[in-house]
Amino acid sequence: MTQDTCYLWEVALSRDASFDGHFVYAVRSTGIYCQPSCPSRRPRQSQVVFFSGPEEARSAGYRACQRCRPDHPGGDAELVSRARRYIDGHIECHGALPTLAQITEASEVGVHVLRRVFKQETGLTPMQYARGRRLGRFKTTLRDRANVADALYDAGYGSSSRAYETAGEQLGMTPSSYRKGGSGAVIRYVVTGSALGEMLVAGTASGICAVKMGDDAEALIGELRDEFPAADIRRVESNDHDRGFEELRNWTSVILGSLDGGRLDIDLPVDVRATVFQWRVWRKLQAIPSGETRTYQQLAEDLGQPTASRAVGQACAANPVALVIPCHRAVRKDGNSGGYRWGRQRKEALIEVERRE
Ligand SMILES: [Zn+2]
Structure with missing residues (x-):
């Protein structure tokens, strides 16, 4: 090895990302080329050849590594934003979900890379993101329109009955009850003293929809009623024994326990609306x-x-x-x-x- 290639090899061994885009190294035995920062295991030095960039490596017959993707120098963020632009555009134009195959093709990477990177950057799979976008569009349209059927159509749901199922599942309320401030939903709440003052915990059958803290219990209850003006809101007392209360009481004791310095990582079901x-x-x-x-x-x-x-x-x-x-x-x-x-x-x-x- 010359002095120069020795230096490049040192860089590749150190996985220094600041050299990405300046050169790539290729491995003779696998036929693959990588960025200096690639997390993969390094081969024996005798197996390695260096190139000034992806094009040179490709014309020498090497393929891009699927892990560090040297042919996409923008990195993970760029890949994810490309995939998101495609998904958003597809829903906007066609009013329907793209398939995973379409998203993968538009992103110019393999499906495994796409899923892993997308999840790592956004916390969602590409399809979860796409469904969320469609639901978000649906909810926006819903608030602006009197006619639910039009909103469903605009948001690209194939048939309105399927939309009701899917959207109902995710909202914890049907679309029209959502639009009407929780109409048809039963929301139970408890108010209890806590280390940080009064605490209100409220939930539907599918999860917690509000946790509020304040100095004045009545004010907290008033806020809840303002947020869900049309819901059937029921205060439950400790001598109630219906099933909905059992769950609410468990949730409340987990939250209070966390405040008292017990379990601080709360993992409870929530029923909230969000973009x-x-x-x-x-x-x-x-x-x-x-x-x-x-x-x-x-x-x-x-x-x-x-x-x-x-x-x-x-x-x-x-x-x-x-x-x-x-x-x-x-x-x-x-x-x-x-x-x-x-x-x-x-x-x-x-x-x-x-x-x-
Ligand atoms: Zn690599």
């Missing part, structure tokens, strides 16, 4: 270990949208279920804890409690 973006942010929040915080900026970068820190902040502020989705773990870059729907002091107290655990 795809909000869900992506909330999943990232749930992935922050208890006792740690992230800045809005870090979360935005994690989502592959570094300029979206404001939108991330708004998604945190829109969280309807305190603690279950731990938006208190998202803070401002300047060290300030940032806003909290249930009071900044409560947020700071929560961060403090979790740090001590």
